[in-house]
Amino acid sequence: MATIYDVAKLAGVSAKTVSRVMNGEGPVGAATREAVETAMRDLGFVRSNAARMMRSQKSGLVGLITGAISAKNQSGAKRGLPDLFIVQGIQTAMAEAGFTLMIADTTGRQDRVPHLIDTFLSHRVEGLIYVAEYHQEVSLPPVPAHTPMVLVNCFDQRGTPAILPDDRRGQRDLVTRLIDAGHRRIAYLALRTGMVAGQLRPAGYRDALSAAGIAYDPALLAHCDFDLTDAGPQLLWDTISQMLTLPEPPSVICCGNDQMAMLVYGILRSMGLKVPEQISVAGYDNYQVIAETLYPPLTTVDLPYSAMGVRAAQRLLDMISGASRDDRTATLVAGAVHWRTSATERRPLNILQLKTVRED
Amino acid sequence: MATIYDVAKLAGVSAKTVSRVMNGEGPVGAATREAVETAMRDLGFVRSNAARMMRSQKSGLVGLITGAISAKNQSGAKRGLPDLFIVQGIQTAMAEAGFTLMIADTTGRQDRVPHLIDTFLSHRVEGLIYVAEYHQEVSLPPVPAHTPMVLVNCFDQRGTPAILPDDRRGQRDLVTRLIDAGHRRIAYLALRTGMVAGQLRPAGYRDALSAAGIAYDPALLAHCDFDLTDAGPQLLWDTISQMLTLPEPPSVICCGNDQMAMLVYGILRSMGLKVPEQISVAGYDNYQVIAETLYPPLTTVDLPYSAMGVRAAQRLLDMISGASRDDRTATLVAGAVHWRTSATERRPLNILQLKTVRED
DNA sequence: TCTTGTTATGACACCGATGACATGACACCG
DNA sequence: CGGTGTCATGTCATCGGTGTCATAACAAGA
Numbered sequence: 001m002a003t004i005y006d007v008a009k010l011a012g013v014s015a016k017t018v019s020r021v022m023n024g025e026g027p028v029g030a031a032t033r034e035a036v037e038t039a040m041r042d043l044g045f046v047r048s049n050a051a052r053m054m055r056s057q058k059s060g061l062v063g064l065i066t067g068a069i070s071a072k073n074q075s076g077a078k079r080g081l082p083d084l085f086i087v088q089g090i091q092t093a094m095a096e097a098g099f100t101l102m103i104a105d106t107t108g109r110q111d112r113v114p115h116l117i118d119t120f121l122s123h124r125v126e127g128l129i130y131v132a133e134y135h136q137e138v139s140l141p142p143v144p145a146h147t148p149m150v151l152v153n154c155f156d157q158r159g160t161p162a163i164l165p166d167d168r169r170g171q172r173d174l175v176t177r178l179i180d181a182g183h184r185r186i187a188y189l190a191l192r193t194g195m196v197a198g199q200l201r202p203a204g205y206r207d208a209l210s211a212a213g214i215a216y217d218p219a220l221l222a223h224c225d226f227d228l229t230d231a232g233p234q235l236l237w238d239t240i241s242q243m244l245t246l247p248e249p250p251s252v253i254c255c256g257n258d259q260m261a262m263l264v265y266g267i268l269r270s271m272g273l274k275v276p277e278q279i280s281v282a283g284y285d286n287y288q289v290i291a292e293t294l295y296p297p298l299t300t301v302d303l304p305y306s307a308m309g310v311r312a313a314q315r316l317l318d319m320i321s322g323a324s325r326d327d328r329t330a331t332l333v334a335g336a337v338h339w340r341t342s343a344t345e346r347r348p349l350n351i352l353q354l355k356t357v358r359e360d
Numbered sequence: 361m362a363t364i365y366d367v368a369k370l371a372g373v374s375a376k377t378v379s380r381v382m383n384g385e386g387p388v389g390a391a392t393r394e395a396v397e398t399a400m401r402d403l404g405f406v407r408s409n410a411a412r413m414m415r416s417q418k419s420g421l422v423g424l425i426t427g428a429i430s431a432k433n434q435s436g437a438k439r440g441l442p443d444l445f446i447v448q449g450i451q452t453a454m455a456e457a458g459f460t461l462m463i464a465d466t467t468g469r470q471d472r473v474p475h476l477i478d479t480f481l482s483h484r485v486e487g488l489i490y491v492a493e494y495h496q497e498v499s500l501p502p503v504p505a506h507t508p509m510v511l512v513n514c515f516d517q518r519g520t521p522a523i524l525p526d527d528r529r530g531q532r533d534l535v536t537r538l539i540d541a542g543h544r545r546i547a548y549l550a551l552r553t554g555m556v557a558g559q560l561r562p563a564g565y566r567d568a569l570s571a572a573g574i575a576y577d578p579a580l581l582a583h584c585d586f587d588l589t590d591a592g593p594q595l596l597w598d599t600i601s602q603m604l605t606l607p608e609p610p611s612v613i614c615c616g617n618d619q620m621a622m623l624v625y626g627i628l629r630s631m632g633l634k635v636p637e638q639i640s641v642a643g644y645d646n647y648q649v650i651a652e653t654l655y656p657p658l659t660t661v662d663l664p665y666s667a668m669g670v671r672a673a674q675r676l677l678d679m680i681s682g683a684s685r686d687d688r689t690a691t692l693v694a695g696a697v698h699w700r701t702s703a704t705e706r707r708p709l710n711i712l713q714l715k716t717v718r719e720d
Numbered sequence: 721t722c723t724t725g726t727t728a729t730g731a732c733a734c735c736g737a738t739g740a741c742a743t744g745a746c747a748c749c750g
Numbered sequence: 751c752g753g754t755g756t757c758a759t760g761t762c763a764t765c766g767g768t769g770t771c772a773t774a775a776c777a778a779g780a
């Protein structure tokens with residue numbers, strides 16, 4: 001591969017002048033510039049980043065570590081990859097800033113993280129980003145103090161800068177919207193409590209209820225391990241059928257996420273209930289493949305992964321440029337409610353009707 | 361950041377000896393090795409890949425270009441990201457081989473590809489991989505002849521080595537399986553003909569029919585632009601209802617992909633038909649979030665993205681090592697049929713029953 | 721005892737760019 | 751006309767490893 005010396009010789013100038021042309025630095029005569037550019041083109045010259053980097057100490061690289069790509073191999077296998085929208089957001093913002101992204105995947109093995117970090121450091125990345133596949137707490141090996149790092153979709157005890165989805169606010173907004181639409185008996189099938197979202201979203205649900213002066217009824221809140229391979233659907237079925245036989249059954253079922261909502265659609269229909277005529281359903285995540293393709297389309301809340309990615313990139317770039325070296329805070333990113341036809345605008349169903357339906 | 365000279369000084373040896381210890385090359389005394397390793401640890405030394413690379417001309421990097429990550433912003437927005445399993449497969453195989461992956465996304469703009477290739481070349485990647493978001497023909501700018509390149513999920517006119525899903529065979533296997541299960545009237549709602557999969561899969565469908573001696577009935581094959589934002593569902597509804605009113609209606613509907621199948625579930629149920637008791641449904645892709653979460657779980661065919669990724673990586677590695685420089689062939693990767701409960705084992709429905717249902 | 725071979729280590733140039741500094745040619749100013 | 755500033759370009763050292771070759775110490779074989 002051609003070097004600047006080859007170019008210099010062909011153009012009849014010194015290597016330094018070639019360097020100047022490449023970087024548009026210092027004054028260069030028009031004729032000289034022309035000659036150099038022609039020579040570069042003729043030789044198919046591509047600058048060696050390695051050499052440039054050695055001298056300038058700037059790699060233009062950012063390292064991204066994630067378990068997101070390989071996560072499907074983990075337990076709870078049935079995942080899609082919407083979390084990769086985070087990666088997309090980061091990639092887009094970094095490309096704009098002129099950085100190149102190196103991506104490594106843990107292949108599901110957390111113990112590989114130190115090795116991945118070392119690999120990145122050996123490439124002299126200017127910053128690191130760690131992306132988790134779902135909102136969670138993590139514990140990462142320490143990185144050199146002068147290497148900026150941002151966590152996305154996760155947080156740690158050391159207070160490493162983090163970008164997180166505002167699950168509590170999102171669920172509150174959705175439930176508030178449902179209340180505005182006339183719903184009063186709102187059921188919530190939450191994710192299991194072990195998950196951060198399984199804690200924050202129910203909290204947002206209760207926030208909304210209490211803001212509207214609606215009493216919280218524990219009978220309408222359940223945590224469901226819906227993604228167990230076999231037991232999941234049955235568990236959901238039982239929970240739902242229990243709620244529907246309450247003296248005052250819900251007019252809408254909020255689900256822990258869109259995937260659960262998809263299952264709930266099938267279950268409700270098997271029970272002979274029409275969505276949304278007889279009962280409304282709402283999800284969480286705005287996982288488009290599901291939310292927009294379900295029939296009827298699903299009312300849900302954005303899990304703003306792409307925006308989180310962009311934020312993460314911006315924050316890391318700030319840290320790299322030295323603008324905010326030691327800000328130890330977490331950034332919450334809220335997502336908007338997407339109102340679709342799976343939820344009715346007014347309370348659709350009185351109790352007697354429901355009972356009739358269930359007595360079939 | 362510490363250099364080998366710092367390590368050498370601290371350990372009381374020469375830089376070259378440090379280099380030897382790092383690379384496990386040449387004979388080094390046990391005591392010396394010990395001293396060097398201690399010094400490296402004490403200094404938190406991380407080798408600079410840039411420097412190593414300059415001398416050795418080996419970057420250990422592979423560049424991956426894809427439109428897959430950003431594809432959701434394109435027309436037909438409602439996509440998931442299962443194509444990223446290709447990236448996962450590549451990443452896994454490359455990591456095993458000791459290569460680091462640099463990933464760049466076209467951000468939906470094909471005209472950025474040359475620039476991305478240049479960036480990669482400036483990092484002296486040892487090979488390039490281009491991943492398309494769905495099976496298609498592409499036309500890429502030329503790369504230097506000595507840089508190996510592999511296409512995944514796409515092919516070009518120049519005969520660049522490609523890894524492709526065997527759509528024809530997959531569909532044939534699925535339909536054959538349906539025939540074995542007793543189905544004779546098999547409808548096929550194909551993707552639009554503009555897509556490669558919209559051509560190959562129907563061909564596989566017809567292969568299976570003719571192999572079984574079943575006459576091909578054009579009334580049972582339709583191409584559907586199901587992912588049009590609004591018109592899509594209506595189009596599907598009309599097509600399905602037309603097929604169901606045929607003198608001999610289908611006992612199973614094969615869909616162009618799983619996402620279409622999800623829509624079809626909703627439509628059939630709105631028509632008052634039970635899946636699979638009254639009509640069977642099959643998909644394509646084995647898009648797990650959909651196929652396993654739908655109720656009942658969807659019979660479908662694997663789109664073997666992960667395996668294709670692994671294959672692509674292996675093939676590129678072969679080319680890099682010089683094992684197969686000028687093999688210009690495409691590799692087809694077939695996926696297995698996943699039989700789930702959305703399809704019955706025996707023909708479930710006689711024509712009269714169906715007519716009754718439709719007369720409601 | 722003198723080769724010859726093996727092991728352990730060092731000296732030094734070099735990979736390809738760029739930073740610091742130098743130089744030569746003009747132009748402009750007083 | 752000498753001094754000063756600007757433009758255009760070149761020289762050379764340097765970044766941090768590694769390839770090549772040299773060297774020293776010592777053991778084994780002739």
